[in-house]
Amino acid sequence: MIANPRLRKLPIANHVILTILALSIVLPIAILFFNSIKPRAEIGLNPLGFPNEIRFENYYDAFVKANYADVFLNSFILVAGTLLVCIPLSGLAAFSLAILKSGKKLTATVGLYLLVGLSIPAQLYILPLFILWKFLHLNNSFIGLIIIYSALNAPFAVFLIRSYMVQLPAELFEAARVEGANNFQLFLKIAVPLSWPVFLTSSLVVGLAVWNEFLFAVTFIYDDSIKPISTILFSFSDRYKNDYTLVSASAVMMALPMVILFILFQRNFIVGLTSGSMKS
Amino acid sequence: MKNIYSEKLVSWYFLSPILFIHFFVIALPSILSLALCFTDWNGFGKIQFIGFQNFTELFDDRVFKIAVWHNFIWTIFFLTVPIAIALLGAFILTGVKRFQLVYRFIFFFPYILASVVNCLIWKYLFHPKHGLHTFFEDLGINFFQNSLLTQKETSLLAVGFVDAWHFWGFLVVIYITAMYQVDDTLYEAAEIEGASKWQKFRYVTFPSIRPMFVFSILIIMIWSVPAFDYVYILTGGGPAYSSEVLANYLHFQAFRNMNVGYASAIGALMFIYVFIITGIFGLLRRLEWEF
Known part of the structure; x- marks a missing residue:
């Protein structure tokens, strides 16, 4: 349909590169946030992922x-x-x-x-x-x-x-x-x-x-x-x-x-x- | 005549409060420092003039030489990696319509975070017990087996990486501003000529943003000299001086050893370097050298 297939593919390649760059920034920040709402015991088992159990009291504890x-x-x-x-x-x-x-x-x-x-x-x-x-x-x-x-x-x-x-x-x-x-x-x-x-x-x-x-x-x-x-x-x-x-x-x-x-x-x-x- | 005089005086009334503060905080101590670097003062007691002895001692100081070398590596690193990534990011971003603002927001985001926060993020990720290693171990990659921050071979570049991670989005924004000022007809002409993406970048984009590019080189060369926060927070210059830089060494000499004269001599050398760099760039601009 489009004469030059490269023209169609390029935007996708662009978004792939941009997404990788964006993830390199978002993921480390997300991990910091995940860790801030994990129970302490979960850090060892699940150091990088989304918390299995959410514990907002960390904020209270740290605040105090x-x-x-x-x-x-x-x-x-x-x-x-x-x-x-x-x-x-x-x-x-x-x-x-x-x-x-x-x-x-x-x-x-x-x-x-x-x-x-x-x-x-x-x-x-x-x-x-x-x-x-x-x-x-x-x-x-x-x-x-x-x-x-x-x-x-x-x-x-x-x-x-x-x-x-x-x-x-x-x-x-x-x-x-x-x-x-x-x-x-x-x-x-x-x-x-x-x-x-x-x-x-x-x-x-x-x-x-x-x-x-x-x-x-x-x-x-x-x-x-x-x-x-x-x-x-x-x-x-x-x-x-x-x-x-x-x-x-x-x-x-x-x-x-x-x-x-x-x-x-x-x-x-x-x-x-x-x-x-x-x-x- | 009298009128002009009073106009001038009024200008000074408006200028003087902030200039007064600025003078006391920056100009006066800087001048003092340039004088103290010829003394062996330790912060109290008698001030003794010793000529260039601090400087001759500095040139024999092993740690000072290491720090200079590290600042050099640091500068080269910042002149290559973040600039390359930022150019790539900015160039692609200008060709993207969807989500462009979202990407820009994300890229710039770490720049507004405090150095302490960025350092905590990466100290955790570099930690062998629960950082990136736990993820890459399963893939059979043992690169993160030991914290890159605590190994002599990698500590300096690891610190530089964290600093660059927070900084490159700033470069993206200034490059993108310049890229948007490029005349669209140039791209259209290139399109007709059948130019590839790389050729468009090489022959249209890059020449047009060259002033901004030179500017970014200038600020990196100037900002790399007093780089302090990330080194101080992440490694403190260690292990075994493997990530020691001038600003951290000066801070150590000044506030741990109270070697006022010696620290001032380091500061003076840093100032001379910055002065020369800005001088060269200013001269090039005055000569209307083609940027």
Whole structure:
């Protein structure tokens, strides 16, 4: 019927390759989930398959044993604090670079400064930063880590928000200026309401980065009571390394909030995470 | 004149809060680090200037040399395997209409998971008692008999594999974005000429996405140097330094041994490498070299 049989076969071959690639990602994640709802005794008999008996109490046990109520709160404070500091301040900077007549030279200089900052490996400055923070009594505290996270994510947020704000029509700002609005009002009343999508995107990406962050969390927080979820899960998995059901359940719990956000805001995440890195 | 001045000042008011924070967290400690690498400071006590002694010691340090070599292997691995798979995945995906968004969602998914979670998944799968071995044993394959993470010969690549497993979907997305900007008439022309799939990729797709391809090489070369999480969580650099990398070694020297000067010297070398790589790419772009 179709002249060239290759044309008919190719889509099937394509789907086979894509399915293999997709399974290589789905199966390991599925196994983690299966293990999180298995009774502990079943791990030895049925290590990879779907559970014969479903036991959701693993989640309860892990939640209690790892003291997740407090740990979640710690991570939530870090995320919320970073967003509160980083996003408004980055918005201000982006507004300055995009809307205010700050001159090409200033924009280029600040842009270059942030770019250099982005490409410096964290290992170069983490130790002097640690000593500096110790001196200022900022280490082992939420506020210290929030300041660090805000700085780490600022270049990304500034670039992303700026790239959105430069597209706003200049006439709007001129009209408001004629009406007597000052610069801060221009920012708050015009720029922010018009660029809320990019504020949402950058908040999601920064929130994700903070939630998952490991290196600075493991270095700067050493009291168990204020550790965020990433380092708690790390030590928890070591302490209960013989009980995979508990460890799996706590890993799923760590991933879950971000997975839900990712499903809801898939486009924002993908655009934000990829374009953010491309700006550099 | 005065007006311009105040406009400029206003720009600075808006910029300064975040720049202030950024300066204290990143710029100032970086400068300190570049100064401390010429000292033998141990975090407290007197700071003594020792010139290039840290660097000469580093070049005699067996572990440092191993770590450099491993970072090199790591970079080569990331420049080949994930890029090849991502190019294949992205190229096929652009030709697929059904379920395309589902595939994209799946491929990108591990990128949003925390390194700790990804490591737990694979630590379990590599475990000889209940991981992949239990499945492959029945097929007569004993590749997973011992955890790949605990054997000297395989630990580095096993860690690299886990990191790449979570990373390649990111490459798919940036390649696909570029591939969608390719002019459709080029494909139609190739179709008329009777080009095979490979020829279409080689002569139409690849030249068109070359800027993005070069960009991906750049970020891999830059990101491979400070690679830390996966090594630290999965093996801690072991066994017997077989998966030791620079970032992990620096962390060890800094926070276990409190060798501030020595660790700063490693950091400085990493920074110089990144600086040179970005410099080369920037220069190539400035020379308008055909990417």
